[in-house]
Amino acid sequence: MNTLFGEKKAEAKKIVLTSVDQYPEAPISLGTTLSNFTGDWRTFIPVVNEDKCVKCYICWKFCPEPAIYIKPDGYVAIDYDYCKGCGICANECPTKAITMEKEEK
C-alpha cells in the first residue's frame, strides 16, 4: 500500500510544488489537497472511539480530505489540519465509532 498519507504524512505536508513537472497529469489529491489546509473550517470535530472501531477503513475511503490516516496499530486517526468537520466519516462508519462533537476553540 502506498503510504503517502499515513505515517509519511508529516513529510508530505512539506511538499511544495515548485516546477510544473512535479505536478500530476490530472488534478488528483497529491499536491493540491495536501497543500490546502482545510482544518480551520470546522464547527464540529470527529472523535474516534477505538473500542467500537473494527478497522474497516470505510471512513478513510470516504473522507473527502486527506484527514484520516491509518496508524501503525491499524486504528484510524484524524489529522485535524485537514479535517473540515463535514461529518461524512461519522455518518458512514458502520459501527458508529466516530462521533461529531462541538469543537471548543
Added chain:
Amino acid sequence: MEYKPIRKVVSGNYAAAYAALHARVQVVAAYPITPQTSIIEKIAEFIANGEADIQYVPVESEHSAMAACIGASAAGARAFTATSAQGLALMHEMLHWASGARLPIVMVDVNRAMAPPWSVWDDQTDSLAQRDTGWMQFYAENNQEVYDGVLMAFKVAETVNLPAMIVESAFILSHTYDVIEMIPQELVDEFLPPRKPLYDLADFEREPFSVGSLATPADYYEFRYKIQKSMEEAKKVIKEVGREFGERFGRDYSQMIETYRTDDADFVFMGMGSLMGTVKEAVDILRQEGYKVGAAKVRWFRPFPKEELYELAKNVDGIAVLDRNYSFGMEGILFTEAKGALYNTDAKPLMKNYIVGLGGRDFTVNDVRKIAENMKAVIEKGELDVEVDWYHLKR
C-alpha cells in the same frame, strides 16, 4: 490477419454506433435528442441483441449523461455518448470537467442549429461554442469519416488524456445512407487495445485519492498549462494515429487539414464537415472551367493545425473561408481562428469569410461557383469588397 473491409450501407448515426461497438466502449450514458437519437437507439439494439457488453445508463438530461461518462471514465472505463445542439449546450459545464480531470471520453455531436428559432438542421455553432472546453474536435465529411473518426479519437484521447468530439452534420450525414467500409473486430482490437487509465479509481490496492480536487491560486495555473501541453502533443499523436490508420486500413488521416488540388491553386476554399464534400466536387468542375482552385478541409479544429495552415497559406493568393456557424458581434468562427493563426507569419493571402448554410440551408456546387467568381474578382482587384459575406441573405 489480412484486412478485408466489411461493406455496409449505413447512416452517419449508425456509422457512429458501429464505431462505438467496435471500439468496445464499456459505458454509454445518453439522452435522446434529434437528430442524434438513432445513434443511441442502435447502441441499445446492440445491447438488447446481446451483441455488445455495454453498460447503458439512461439519464434524464445531457448534463447527467456527461456526468455519468465522467464517473465511468474516472473509474477506468471507455465511455461514449452522443448529443446535438441544445443538449450539447446543456453539457457545457461537464465538458470542462471531463477535460480538466483529463478523461478520454469520446462523444459524437450531430451538428444542429441552436434555437430559437427552433431548428433541427445542420449548423456548426453548437460544437464551435464548445471551443474552449478543452475537448479535441474532429469534423467528419461523410459517414466513413464518422466511423473512422470515432476509432481514431479513442486512440488519440487515451494517449493524451483529453476528451474528443466527433462532429457530423445533422441529416446530411446523420440520416443519409451511404456505403462505408467497416473494420473486422480483431483488427480494430489490434489498432485500439483496451484503455490504460492514467489513474484508476477502481484500483483498490492504492491509497484513496480525490479527483478534480481543489487547487488554490498556487496550483491551478500549472494544470491549465498541462492541458495546453497535451493539446500540442495531440497534434503529433493525431498525425501518427492518422498515418497508422492509413497503413492498416487504407484511409490516411495524417493531415489535420486535408488539402485537395491545392498545389498550384490561386485560391482555396476552406471549411469543415460535410460541406467540404460539395466543395471538392465543385473544385473538379471549376478546374475544368479554368479556375485554379483547391479545397482545404479542416479535419481537426482543436487542437488547431496552425502549422499546416501556414504551409497552405504561404502558397496561395486567397482563402475563401466557408463558415456554417457564426460568432455574433464578430464573424464566422473558423475565419477568426484562421486569420489569428496567420497574423504573426509572413503568409498573407487575402482572406474572405462566407457565411453559408446556417440552420441547414442548402449549400450546392453552384453556390461554390458563385463564391469562386466573387473570390476571383476580389483577388484581381487586390482588396476585399466586404470581409464577411452573408452569402445566402435574401436582399
